[in-house]
Amino acid sequence: MSQKINQKDINQIVWNACGTFRGVIDPSQYKDYILTMLFLKYISDVNKEKRSEYLKKYNNDEIRTERALKMERFVLPEHCGFDYLYEHRTESNVGELINIALADLEEANREKLSSEDGSGIFRNIDFNSSNLGEVKDKNVRLKNLLTDFSALDLSPSHLEREDVIGNAYEYLIANFASDAGKKAGEFFTPSEVSTLLAKLTKSKSGARICDPTCGSGSLLIKAGREVGDNNFSLYGQEQNGSTWALAVMNMFLHGFDNASIRWGDTIRNPKLKEG
Incomplete structure (x- = not known):
């Protein structure tokens, strides 16, 4: 069994991933990209581990496995998962692919990831935004972001403690607040x-x-x-x-x-x- 990830390791990896956006946009803006990617990586790894468990339980019966997965915390269409996006990290429209994945993830989990009026939690974030640079530079940054997060295995069985993901999220918010200065009062x-x-x-x-x-x-x-x-x-x-x-x-x-x-x-x- 591979070594379980601890709090220090995950904090370091996710904070280093912020380097993708430093100097390009303000911390008050790039925090949304980093925190969204952490959330997506987490639910993707949980889904992957659950899929493996169900395939074993149902003797590789894909139909029963898919049926069981739809009863889990989040429904994750294949093209919405982190692994799919990582496999397509060199595509010229990678930003658009991430946007589509997030929009469809919201749609598949509307009751959990949307407000009463139907507005989803990812509606204000655009991974295809020109704020991330010209097309070539933007694609390199998104490729690097996906590569950085690919180093993390956030499946429950791989975590040293079950609270390390939530703690890492809080760690990021605190560090973003420090970098953002007076703007931090809006969220921290x-x-x-x-x-x-x-x-x-x-x-x-x-x-x-x-x-x-x-x-x-x-x-x-x-x-x-x-x-x-x-x-x-x-x-x-x-x-x-x-x-x-x-x-x-x-x-x-x-x-x-x-x-x-x-x-x-x-x-x-x-x-x-x-x-």
């Missing part, structure tokens, strides 16, 4: 502050925890961890569409699949009202 609360606030809530088992301006969701996650068991519910609302998308992915990467994260202005259009 410093760890020391969020930890203190989480402790002050003194949430107990059965708690329903709500953050009406949740940013990327870090405070919600820490507040949930303070409960001490899994008997709690998380609710959040975020006005900025890109930051809302980060929060949704953050919840999934931490295993909080049932968290309710809404997109919209909490003052003008509160979506977490009761009664």
Whole structure:
């Protein structure tokens, strides 16, 4: 069995991958590309491991395997998976292929990856954008990005601990915030502050925890961890569409699949009202 990936390894690999965009676009912009790719790589590796398990269980019966995979956390059409994109990393339209993969992934998982009005979490990100450079340069950058992430095996059996993916996501957000300076306030609360606030809530088992301006969701996650068991519910609302998308992915990467994260202005259009 190959050595399991630890927190230090994954943090280093994903942070090094950021070099693809440094000097081309601001950290406040390229964070979305890196975090989206981490999310896609994670669900792709989970899907690949589940596929292997089902093929073994059903004696290589593809039909039964596909049926079982449709009951998993995410439905992953073949052309939406990381491996497919990596195989096509040298194509002249690689940016367009990534965009198509993300759009179709949203469509296949509409209830999980879209807001109430149908807007998907990837709607604000464009891997084919001219902001990434002229066509030749852009294609090289995307090829390098896919190559960097190919070094990671994020399948559950290959992780040293189950929380390393979520922690890596938080690590990236914190580092992006440091690079982004004053713009970071839109999506990040410093760890020391969020930890203190989480402790002050003194949430107990059965708690329903709500953050009406949740940013990327870090405070919600820490507040949930303070409960001490899994008997709690998380609710959040975020006005900025890109930051809302980060929060949704953050919840999934931490295993909080049932968290309710809404997109919209909490003052003008509160979506977490009761009664």
